Amino acid sequence: MRHFIDLLDWEGKELRQLLQDALRMKRDRRRGKDHVLKPRRVLGLIFEKPSLRTRVSFQTAMAHLGGASVFLSHQEVGLGQRESLPDVARTVSQFVDAVVLRTFHHATVVQFAQHATCPVINGLSDYYHPCQALGDLLTMREALGTLRGKTLVFVGDGNNVARSLAIGCAKLGMRFVLSAPAGYRFDAAFLDTFRKHVANGALEEIGDPAAAVSRADVVYTDVWTSMGQEDEAAARREAFAAYQVNAALLQRAPAHVRFMHCLPAHRGEEVTDEVIDSPASIVFAQAANRLHAQKSLLKFLLTRAKD
Ligand code: CP
Numbered sequence: 001m002r003h004f005i006d007l008l009d010w011e012g013k014e015l016r017q018l019l020q021d022a023l024r025m026k027r028d029r030r031r032g033k034d035h036v037l038k039p040r041r042v043l044g045l046i047f048e049k050p051s052l053r054t055r056v057s058f059q060t061a062m063a064h065l066g067g068a069s070v071f072l073s074h075q076e077v078g079l080g081q082r083e084s085l086p087d088v089a090r091t092v093s094q095f096v097d098a099v100v101l102r103t104f105h106h107a108t109v110v111q112f113a114q115h116a117t118c119p120v121i122n123g124l125s126d127y128y129h130p131c132q133a134l135g136d137l138l139t140m141r142e143a144l145g146t147l148r149g150k151t152l153v154f155v156g157d158g159n160n161v162a163r164s165l166a167i168g169c170a171k172l173g174m175r176f177v178l179s180a181p182a183g184y185r186f187d188a189a190f191l192d193t194f195r196k197h198v199a200n201g202a203l204e205e206i207g208d209p210a211a212a213v214s215r216a217d218v219v220y221t222d223v224w225t226s227m228g229q230e231d232e233a234a235a236r237r238e239a240f241a242a243y244q245v246n247a248a249l250l251q252r253a254p255a256h257v258r259f260m261h262c263l264p265a266h267r268g269e270e271v272t273d274e275v276i277d278s279p280a281s282i283v284f285a286q287a288a289n290r291l292h293a294q295k296s297l298l299k300f301l302l303t304r305a306k307d
């Protein structure tokens with residue numbers, strides 16, 4: 001059974017194929033052609049946290065594929081409260097063909113997949129956000145033409161989005177640079193995992209954001225306080241104050257630089273209006289590509305013979 005929980009066990013050539021198919025399906029959709037799967041498939045979505053992009057893009061993707069989706073909030077399912085997590089996983093798998101989970105703890109997605117009998121997709125956990133990385137690779141492929149040898153500089157928290165991007169970039173031959181204050185850089189366990197799985201992956205950490213962006217093809221940021229960390233918001237605002245992506249910082253990057261953000265953005269904190277609304281910004285094309293990337297992923301997972 002193949003799942004999409006992190007990008008570690010996806011090979012570069014598989015990711016390239018997913019991007020290739022996403023581009024083809026995106027083009028076909030513009031010409032009025034959908035890729036309808038027969039028999040009709042149903043996607044379950046179980047979310048412990050709010051979502052705009054992930055939820056709407058997955059549900060729309062299923063509609064384009066001629067299927068349907070069922071959305072369940074944490075209150076409705078009560079993962080591990082109303083009944084045990086393994087029992088929910090075993091039961092839901094009988095009804096739907098794949099499940100997207102958005103959870104507080106990464107271990108919840110991993111445990112769910114151990115008991116599910118259908119593919120499980122991580123729609124964001126506290127540790128990884130692989131669907132975001134897949135959509136972002138698609139966006140960079142379109143914006144930069146080619147990925148190999150390009151540099152993405154992530155200015156901000158070494159969080160779920162940053163970890164998945166670092167792996168995705170490395171798998172496709174990009175250089176990934178994290179610029180974060182001490183205490184918010186990649187944890188040792190992640191660096192260990194990264195080196196084990198992406199032996200030749202280019203990953204650097206540069207504390208000074210101006211130095212970090214000087215060779216960037218893309219400058220990327222995300223919120224300083226992720227969902228579930230709200231108690232730390234004040235401390236984080238202080239720690240990240242010098243890491244705001246503003247016009248002055250972007251001027252230190254090459255003239256061709258693009259700006260990306262997974263959204264939702266906290267305008268005025270990690271990014272200023274002048275940057276997110278500038279011609280360099282591709283954040284809404286980036287948001288749109290969640291649909292196309294995930295449609296490709298769903299098609300792959302839903303049409304794969306069970307092993
Ligand atoms: N980027 C992203 O995952 O957005 P949502 O939280 O709105 O799904």
Ligand code: NVA
Pocket residue numbers: 124126159160161222223225226227262263264
């Ligand atoms: N790092 C953010 C991403 C939101 C899409 C969070 O986990 O809240």
